[in-house]
Amino acid sequence: MNARIVLALCLLLALAAPSRAQDESVSGAEEVREAVRGIDESEVRAEALMPVPDPEPAVPAPDPAWALLLSELEADGLPRAELEAVFARPEVRFDPAYMGKKLRALFKTKYLPRPEVQPGPHKTIWETWLTPANRAEIAAFMKANAKALAAAERKYGLPRQVLVAILMVETKLGKYCGERPALSVLASMAATRDYEVVRGYLEEFSPNAGQVDWLKMRQGQKADWAYEELKAFLELSLTNRSDPVIVPGSIYGAIGLCQFMPTNALKLGVDGNRDGKVDLFAPADAIHSAANYLKNAGWRKGLNHNGQMRVIMRYNHDRTYAGTVLAIAKRI
Incomplete structure (x- = not known):
């Protein structure tokens, strides 16, 4: 509200108050008339009723940890x-x-004995995956994505059954792509370089001095690794013009149906549906990207079982994982 209007309103209020003498009232009225001369009455009324806008909220600052x-x-x-x-x-x-x-997982792997397998009958791992319901989902996925699977098979030489088996084991064909925000996971790991911050997670193991030194070394390595993955993740988001905050990921930041780490998404991700971006949550992109990864890992026509195992273990460094993928592939 401008200063002249404020003055006029104040004088009007003063004039409305009880006066001590008639001559003072007359004098006040003259002052009011002088103040409002040239000001439209509707302007005064509109200005007086106009709500004062709230100040713009301040943009919050990032957490100091960042x-x-x-x-x-x-x-x-x-x-x-x-x-x-x-x-x-x-x-x-x-x-x-x-x-x-x-760090807990790394400590257990290095320093603690592996739990013994309990005796008794056990289902093979692939049997737990190939339930009737899962078989039906696999058939529906293969039908819906037949074109992308056929194209990937021709271009990269990967049997569609192997590609579908990997996507099944990784994310149940996209149903479970992770419940954690990939950005927070990778950024938190990259920013956690002080062992004192994570000491409480290792207390139950009572690590000795040598083990603590090893944990600190591994923490630094993992923080460096997470930083490179975070950088790749942000670069991919900027390239795709996508919102990095809403992307779900695994406990270590893997993303999409094929659960690529972001550095692999940048290097080996493929725009399978040709929409101008690599989106690993799109089935065609995930199928082509997984095929491209395995081809680069050494898959070729005529590989025997052991050769296939070695290639798939480059996708996930676990022999049981590789064996499960191949067992599922044989049966779908």
């Missing part, structure tokens, strides 16, 4: 302003548990 990370990403060529806007969103939360749980 400060060094943002500087490193900026130094590596990513746009600072866009990064700050992303990391300031409430969904992007720093959580040292991701690094803490990873």
Whole structure:
């Protein structure tokens, strides 16, 4: 509201109050008339009734835990302003548990004995996957994506059964692509470099001094690894013009139906449906990308069983995983 109108309103209010003497009222009225001369009455009324807008809410600052990370990403060529806007969103939360749980798993693998397999009858792993319901889902997926599977088979030499078996084991053909935000997972691991922050996750093992040194070394390696994956994830999001905050991922940040780590998505991801972007949540892109990965890992026509196992173990470094994939592929 401009100053002249404010003055006029104040004088009007003063005039309306009881006066001590008639001559003072007359004098006040003259002052009011002088103040409002040239001001439209409707203007005064409109200005007086106009609500004062609330101030714009301040854009929240990113969590201080991200400060060094943002500087490193900026130094590596990513746009600072866009990064700050992303990391300031409430969904992007720093959580040292991701690094803490990873270190627990590494400690168990290195220092603790493996649990013994209990005796008794057991179903083979592939039997647990090929239930009647899962078989029906596999058949429906293969029918719906027959064109993409055929194209990938021709281009990369991968049998469609192997590709479908991998997508089944990885994400149940896209039904379970992870429940954690991939951005928060990778950023939290990249930002968790202080062992004191995760010490509590290892206390039950009472690690000795040598083991603590090993854990600190592995923590640094995993933080470096997570940083490279985070950078690739953000680059992929920028390229696709997609929202990185809403992308679900695994406990270690793998994404899509084929559960690629972001560095592999950048290097080996394929735009299978030709829509101009690599979206690993799109079945055609996931199918072509998995085929491209396996071809680059050494798959070729005529490989024997052991050769196929070696290639699939480059997709997931687990012999049981590779054997399960091949067993499912043989039966679908």
